Amino acid sequence: MLRQVLHAGLRSSFHALGRFVASHPVFFASAPVLISILLGASFSRYRVEENVENLLAPKHSLAKIEGNLVDSLFPVNRSKHALYSDLQTPGRYGRVIITTRKGSVLEPLHLDTILKVTGASL
Template sequence: MGIQCVDDVLNKAFFRLGFYVGRHPGYFIIVPVLLTLFFITGYQQIHHNIDPEYLFSPVNGEGKLERKIAEDLFKVNYTSRFNVARITRAGRFGRVIVTSKDGNKNMLRKEVWKELRLLDDLIQNATVLYEDEYFTYQDICAKWNNECFKNDILNLDYIIDE
C-alpha cells in the first residue's frame, strides 16, 4: 500500500509536467538550445593542461629547485655524450611500452625478447618525411660518441635462458 501511494504521486506529477510541456513546447526547445549556445562560448576558451609536472607539483617546490641545480651542473647533451641518468625532464623523445600479446605477464621469455629485438630493428630502420626532407633514426637519435645510444636492456636476450 505504501508503494502504491508513491506511485500515484509520481504519476500525477509527471502527468502535470507532460501536460505543461505539451502546452508550452517553445520553452522546452528554445531555452535549452539558447543556453547550450551560450555555454559553448565559454567551453571554447578552456585551456587544457595535461603536463603532470604542472598539475602535481608546487610552483616553487623543492624538487624544482633541486632539478635546476642538477641541470646547471650536469647538462644533458643529446648530440654527443648522451646519458640516460642525466635526464630530468620528459623531453622530446619517444618511448615504447610493450605488453605481451598472449596475456602472459612474464615478459622475460626468449620468444618475447626475439619480438622486442625485431621491434627495435623496425624502429631503428624507420624513415620519416618531414617538410620535404627525409630523416632516419640515426639522424635524430640521442648519441654517445657519434653513435646512437644503445638500449642495454635489450642485451638481456643473451642471458634470458638463464
C-alpha cells in the first residue's frame, strides 16, 4: 500500500514538473547555457604559477625575506653562457647521507658527532 501511495505521489509530482518545464521551454533551454558561461568566465582569471616558491611559502614569510637577502648579497650569473662548473670554487667536494640506528639525527649527541665529522661549528 505504501508503495502505491509513493508511486502515485511521485507520478503526479513529476507530471506537474514536466508540464511546468514544457510550458517554459526558453528558460530551461537558456538557463544552463547562461550558467555555464558565467561559471566558465571565471577561468579567464586563472593563471599558471611557474615559481614553486610562491606555492610553498607565504608572501611575507621569513624564508622569502631571507632568500631575497641571500640573492641580493650573493648574486648568481644566470646568463645563457655561464657554465654550471663556474658556480663551484676549485677543491674537493663530497656528499654524505647521515642516519642513526636509534633515535633522531637531531639529538644533541648525534649533532655533536655530525659537527665534528663535517668540521663545522655552531
